[in-house]
Amino acid sequence: xxxxxxPNRDSGFCGTLLEAKAGTADPRRAAHWPQLQIARxxxxxxxxxxxxPQILILCAGWAYxxxxxxxxxxxxxxxxxxxDPFSVVSVFDPHMQFSVKALTEVQVSRFERPDARxxxxxxxxxxxxxxxxxxDEHAGAIELITVLGTCSAEERIAYLLQHLAQRLKxxxxxxDQSYPFPLRLRHIADALGLTPVHVSRVLSxxxxxxxxxxxxxxxxxxxxxxxxxxxxxx
Amino acid sequence: xxxxxxPNRDSGFCGTLLEAKAGTADPRRAAHWPQLQIARxxxxxxxxxxxxPQILILCAGWAYxxxxxxxxxxxxxxxxxxxDPFSVVSVFDPHMQFSVKALTEVQVSRFERPDARxxxxxxxxxxxxxxxxxxDEHAGAIELITVLGTCSAEERIAYLLQHLAQRLKxxxxxxDQSYPFPLRLRHIADALGLTPVHVSRVLSxxxxxxxxxxxxxxxxxxxxxxxxxxxxxx
DNA sequence: CGGCAGTTTGATGTTACTCAATTTAAGTGG
DNA sequence: CCACTTAAATTGAGTAACATCAAACTGCCG
Numbered sequence: 306x307x308x309x310x311x312p313n314r315d316s317g318f319c320g321t322l323l324e325a326k327a328g329t330a331d332p333r334r335a336a337h338w339p340q341l342q343i344a345r346x347x348x349x350x351x352x353x354x355x356x357x358p359q360i361l362i363l364c365a366g367w368a369y370x371x372x373x374x375x376x377x378x379x380x381x382x383x384x385x386x387x388x389d390p391f392s393v394v395s396v397f398d399p400h401m402q403f404s405v406k407a408l409t410e411v412q413v414s415r416f417e418r419p420d421a422r423x424x425x426x427x428x429x430x431x432x433x434x435x436x437x438x439x440x441d442e443h444a445g446a447i448e449l450i451t452v453l454g455t456c457s458a459e460e461r462i463a464y465l466l467q468h469l470a471q472r473l474k475x476x477x478x479x480x481d482q483s484y485p486f487p488l489r490l491r492h493i494a495d496a497l498g499l500t501p502v503h504v505s506r507v508l509s510x511x512x513x514x515x516x517x518x519x520x521x522x523x524x525x526x527x528x529x530x531x532x533x534x535x536x537x538x539x
Numbered sequence: 540x541x542x543x544x545x546p547n548r549d550s551g552f553c554g555t556l557l558e559a560k561a562g563t564a565d566p567r568r569a570a571h572w573p574q575l576q577i578a579r580x581x582x583x584x585x586x587x588x589x590x591x592p593q594i595l596i597l598c599a600g601w602a603y604x605x606x607x608x609x610x611x612x613x614x615x616x617x618x619x620x621x622x623d624p625f626s627v628v629s630v631f632d633p634h635m636q637f638s639v640k641a642l643t644e645v646q647v648s649r650f651e652r653p654d655a656r657x658x659x660x661x662x663x664x665x666x667x668x669x670x671x672x673x674x675d676e677h678a679g680a681i682e683l684i685t686v687l688g689t690c691s692a693e694e695r696i697a698y699l700l701q702h703l704a705q706r707l708k709x710x711x712x713x714x715d716q717s718y719p720f721p722l723r724l725r726h727i728a729d730a731l732g733l734t735p736v737h738v739s740r741v742l743s744x745x746x747x748x749x750x751x752x753x754x755x756x757x758x759x760x761x762x763x764x765x766x767x768x769x770x771x772x773x
Numbered sequence: 774c775g776g777c778a779g780t781t782t783g784a785t786g787t788t789a790c791t792c793a794a795t796t797t798a799a800g801t802g803g
Numbered sequence: 804c805c806a807c808t809t810a811a812a813t814t815g816a817g818t819a820a821c822a823t824c825a826a827a828c829t830g831c832c833g
Contacts, residue, residue, distance in 0.1 A: 421663060436631040447680065490811075
C-alpha cells in the first residue's frame with residue numbers, strides 16, 4: 306500500500322514525517338506508508354478528547370474538524386484536504402482537541418507519535434517544518450476568529466469560497482475556475498455561524514449577480530475579481 | 540531591575556525562559572530581567588506583521604491582542620494578564636501575527652529569540668513547556684471560534700466574564716467575587732463581535748437579574764452559578 | 774463651572790433566524 | 804425505464820436578535 310501520491314504541497318508534513326521514519330530524504334523510498342485507513346462519507350474518524358496515540362494525516366478525500374456543544378450546536382473549525390495533518394499540535398498532544406468527520410470517502414494514514422525523548426532528538430529540518438506548520442495553523446485560527454467576529458454573511462461566505470479555492474489551486478490544476486466542492490449548505494453554515502437557509506439565499510444572490518454557481522458538488526467561479534472584492538483583506 | 544515578582548502560574552513561561560537564559564532552575568537567581576519596557580494605557584506595543592526580533596512577555600498590567608481591518612473594524616483576539624507571553628508562536632516566528640495594545644499601564648519584558656540552532660539545543664523541560672503553552676494557546680483559539688460561531692450575545696458575554704474571572708482567580712486571591720476589570724464596553728464588543736450599545740443592554744439585563752455588576756473597572760459577580768449556567772459547556 | 778469620554782436609554786432599521794411549504798435531485802426497487 | 808422514497812435545496816412569510824442613529828445622562832478632570 307504505497308502512498309507516494311499523497312500530496313502535501315503546503316507544509317511538507319507528510320514527506321517530513323516519512324523522512325523522520327525512514328531516515329531518507331526521498332519519500333518514494335519510504336516503502337510502506339503506515340496504517341492506511343478508509344472511511345465513508347459522514348463517518349466520524351476521531352472524537353474530541355479521545356486519547357490519540359497516533360498522528361493522523363489525510364491522504365485522499367475531504368474531511369472536516371469540528372466541535373459539538375451539548376445541545377447539538379456544531380462549529381466546524383476547518384476543512385481538511387489531501388496532505389493535511391489533522392492537527393499540527395497533535396504531534397505533541399496525545400489528546401484530540403476536536404472531532405473529525407469524513408466529508409467524502411477518505412484515506413487516512415497514521416504515524417506513531419514520537420515520544421518526548423524522540424521529539425528532542427529530531428532533525429533541524431523536521432523541527433522547522435513543525436514550527437512553520439504550527440504557525441500557519443495558528444494564523445488560520447486567528448483569521449477565522451476575525452472573519453466570524455467582524456464579517457457579514459456575504460463576506461464570510463465569499464471568504465470561505467476564496468479560501469478553499471486557493472488551497473485547491475495549490476494542489477491540483479484547475480480549469481475554467483471550476484472546483485470540486487463536496488460541502489452541503491449545512492457544512493458551510495456550521496463553519497461560518499449561519500443557517501443553511503440563509504447560506505442558500507446568499508448563494509442564490511451570488512448566482513444572480515453572476516459571481517459564482519455552486520451545484521452538484523462543483524463550484525464555478527464566474528467573476529473572480531468581483532468575488533474577491535467582497536472578502537475584506539485581513 | 541529585578542522581575543522575580545513576575546507571575547506566570549499558567550504556563551511557567553517566564554521562569555522557563557529565564558532558566559534557559561541564565562542556566563539555572565531558580566528564577567530568583569537570574570539576576571537581571573532583560574529589557575523592561577513601560578507603556579501607558581491605550582499605547583500600541585507591537586504592530587501586526589512588524590518584524591519581532593524578541594519574545595515579549597507581559598509583566599504587569601493588562602493588554603490585548605487584536606487585528607484591524609482596512610475599513611477600521613477590529614477583532615480583539617484575547618486579553619493578556621501578567622505572566623502571559625504575547626504569543627507562544629512568537630518564540631519561533633519572527634513576525635507578529637497581530638498587534639498588541641496596552642489596556643492599563645503595563646510593564647513588558649523582552650527576551651532575545653533563540654535562533655534555529657539554539658532552539659534545537661534546548662532542554663527537554665523547555666521544549667515541553669513550549670509544547671504545552673502552544674497547545675493551550677491553540678485550544679483557546681478553537682474555543683473562541685466556537686463561541687463566536689455558535690453563541691448568542693448573552694452567552695458570549697457570560698463566557699468572557701467567566702473566562703477572565705477564572706484566569707484572574709488563578710493569579711491572585713479574589714475576595715467577595717470582586718475582580719479588577721479595566722475593559723471598556725468597546726473592548727468587550729470588539730472581542731465578541733458585538734456593538735458597545737448591545738453589550739451595555741445585555742450587561743444591564745444581567746444586573747437586573749442579579750447576576751453581576753460591572754462598573755468603575757470592577758466586576759462583581761453576585762450569582763456565580765446562574766451566570767455559569769449561561770455559558771454553554773464547550 | 775465647562776468639556777470630554779463613556780455609558781445608558783429610546784426609537785427605528787437591518788440582518789439573519791425560524792417555520793413551513795414547495796421544488797429539485799438522488800437513489801431504489803420493480 | 805419508470806414509480807416511489809428520501810435527502811437536500813429553494814422560496815416565502817413572519818419574527819427575533821442585534822445594529823444604527825440620536826439624545827440624554829454620568830463621572831471625571833482641568
